[in-house]
Amino acid sequence: MQTDDGRESLTTFAPNCAETENMSRLLSSFAILLTLAFAGGNSGLLAQNHGAGTHDAEHAHTEDAEHDHAEHGHAENHAHTEDAEHDHAEDHTHSEEFVAGEFIIHHIADAHDIHLFGDVHIPLPVLLFIEGEGLQVFMSSAFEGHGHGDKHYACDEGIDYTMHAEDTVLENDVAVVSGGISAQREGQQLTVYDFSITKSVFGMLFILSMMLWMFISIAGSYKKNPGKAPKGMANALEPLILFIRDEIAKPSIGDKADKFMPFLLTVFFFIFFCNLLGLVPFLGGFNITGTIGVTVVLATLVFLLTNFNGNKHYWGHLFWPPGVPLPVKFILVPIEVFGIIMKPAVLMIRLTANISAGHIIILAFTSLIFIFGDGGTAIASGSGMGIFSTAFMIFMYFLELLVAFLQAFVFTLLAAIYFGDATHDPAHH
Amino acid sequence: MELLSILFEIGVGQGLAGLGAGAAAIGAGIGVGRIGGSALEAMARQPEAMSDLRSNMIVAAALVEGVALFGIIICLLVALG
Numbered sequence: 001m002q003t004d005d006g007r008e009s010l011t012t013f014a015p016n017c018a019e020t021e022n023m024s025r026l027l028s029s030f031a032i033l034l035t036l037a038f039a040g041g042n043s044g045l046l047a048q049n050h051g052a053g054t055h056d057a058e059h060a061h062t063e064d065a066e067h068d069h070a071e072h073g074h075a076e077n078h079a080h081t082e083d084a085e086h087d088h089a090e091d092h093t094h095s096e097e098f099v100a101g102e103f104i105i106h107h108i109a110d111a112h113d114i115h116l117f118g119d120v121h122i123p124l125p126v127l128l129f130i131e132g133e134g135l136q137v138f139m140s141s142a143f144e145g146h147g148h149g150d151k152h153y154a155c156d157e158g159i160d161y162t163m164h165a166e167d168t169v170l171e172n173d174v175a176v177v178s179g180g181i182s183a184q185r186e187g188q189q190l191t192v193y194d195f196s197i198t199k200s201v202f203g204m205l206f207i208l209s210m211m212l213w214m215f216i217s218i219a220g221s222y223k224k225n226p227g228k229a230p231k232g233m234a235n236a237l238e239p240l241i242l243f244i245r246d247e248i249a250k251p252s253i254g255d256k257a258d259k260f261m262p263f264l265l266t267v268f269f270f271i272f273f274c275n276l277l278g279l280v281p282f283l284g285g286f287n288i289t290g291t292i293g294v295t296v297v298l299a300t301l302v303f304l305l306t307n308f309n310g311n312k313h314y315w316g317h318l319f320w321p322p323g324v325p326l327p328v329k330f331i332l333v334p335i336e337v338f339g340i341i342m343k344p345a346v347l348m349i350r351l352t353a354n355i356s357a358g359h360i361i362i363l364a365f366t367s368l369i370f371i372f373g374d375g376g377t378a379i380a381s382g383s384g385m386g387i388f389s390t391a392f393m394i395f396m397y398f399l400e401l402l403v404a405f406l407q408a409f410v411f412t413l414l415a416a417i418y419f420g421d422a423t424h425d426p427a428h429h
Numbered sequence: 430m431e432l433l434s435i436l437f438e439i440g441v442g443q444g445l446a447g448l449g450a451g452a453a454a455i456g457a458g459i460g461v462g463r464i465g466g467s468a469l470e471a472m473a474r475q476p477e478a479m480s481d482l483r484s485n486m487i488v489a490a491a492l493v494e495g496v497a498l499f500g501i502i503i504c505l506l507v508a509l510g
Contacts, residue, residue: 101508247484346495353498410491413484 098375100367107285108359111179111199112140112163114284122284124197130183131191133159140196160184200294203286207273211266244268244412252416256423260416263305267298268412275355275404279397289407290355292348299348302415307340310422347414354407358400365389365396446508453500460493 114122123141130136138155143163145151151163161183164176172189176182183190197205218234225231230238249257249264274288288294316322318336321329369389373382468486472479 247480251484346492349502350491350495350498353502354494357498357501406487406491410487413488414491417488 098367098370100364100371103367103370104360104363106178107363108287108290108356109177109179110287110291112143112181112196114199114202116284117282124199124202126181127195127197128161128181128183129193129195130159131193133157133183133185133190136183158185159190199284199286200288200291203274203277203288204294207270207277207288211269211273215269240268241265248409248413248416252413252420253423254420256419257416260305260419263301264412264416267301267415268408271298271351271411272405272408275408276401278355278359279400279404281397285359287356287359289351290359292352295348295351298351298411299344302347302418303341303344305415306344306418306422309419311425313425314422343414343418347411351407351411354403358396358403362393362396362400365393443508446504449504449507450501453497453504456500457494457497460497461490464489464493 112126113124116122121141123139126136126138126140126142128136136155136159138153140163142153142155143151143161144153148165150165153161153163155161161181163181164178166178167175169175170182170189172191174182174189174191181192181194181196183192214233214237218230218237221231221234229235244264245257245261249261253260271289274286274294277283278286278288278290280286318340319333321332321336324332366389369382369386372378372385376382464486468482471482475482
């Protein structure tokens, strides 16, 4: 009985795999669009802050200079310039110092390669559509330069590519996020659309191909031995699939649960596996579901499915809530309409923030070692902190394993509740 | 001494962002704590309704946490922007 039901849900899942492939394209393009949008906002802010900072520093410096000048007179002018140079040198080392915030953001952001450890990177293909030049494809290992500075690549066709180390605004007022690529021909900035297989896109493609293989193979195994107890992979996944159907879909959607099962299963396993991939140590620290561009697509799909499946009851309650006095309706209707967009938006923020927060906490414990180590000068406190940090990091990893499952569960459950609200028919009860 | 100097280097805006993160954590702590406490009480009274209670508890906790994370994200944007 149970196996039969399990097979049913699996066969409904199989055709959906084609959809997930399309979704990955959507996901990557949305991810790129959103990264660009965010880059615009962020780099503007950074530029302003930076400007203000230098202005303050200059101001303080001239004040100091005047003060010194008044006290010591002309004779010590020489010493003063030395002082100034010293200050300048200090400022320089200051900018090279370990900055925890930058370190963390750099590690949770998307990249053009998978960074394993030290100088070991797995290069990924870069696909750029350049206006007037067409599609350019090369591997990210073509970029030359070590460490944290800008990296350059001059290709044979005369285009110079730059991979920026920091958020920058180019001469033609285009903002490039750190890790982003710009292209120049003979000093002229070209308009670049980045469709690269970045770390996150690669991770998603990996998860999607793994899911295709897993679910097609278990669908096959159910077809091969009908009525028998599941073995291997099917045995491992059946409890989860049944859990989603019996604990999430059926109680919240009711009779129409089977219609939404393919989507719910896809979303659940996609989020769950992406979360788990992000927790594998020494594997580039994928932060797929912590990228707002990925979750915005998942949330948009929930939004579209909810509203396209909404019955007349759902819309009726939305625009003319029954049993409410007329003046209250004027307050209630805008709130309800706002809620249509707000519900998926909260889904999006919750997933992104939870997964990113987990990564940030683990990276913050890593940063503590460097802060206490003080750039290699305080070895004792650094290594002491190292032991403490490692213990907490292991604890956080286990907590994150729970969160990885919980967030996938919560996303699926809330999506199912929204679908249930939209398709619920009170006449049947 | 080193730590003190690090603390002094942090700007006012960043300090306030830190306070904001703390306030968000307090809010989420109160919310999730009440939900967990009430759910445990309910489970103790009616162990047979445990699975229903558990999933409702998780949904409620997720909703509270969602609001707290809005706060945390704003703080992060202030601190790093």
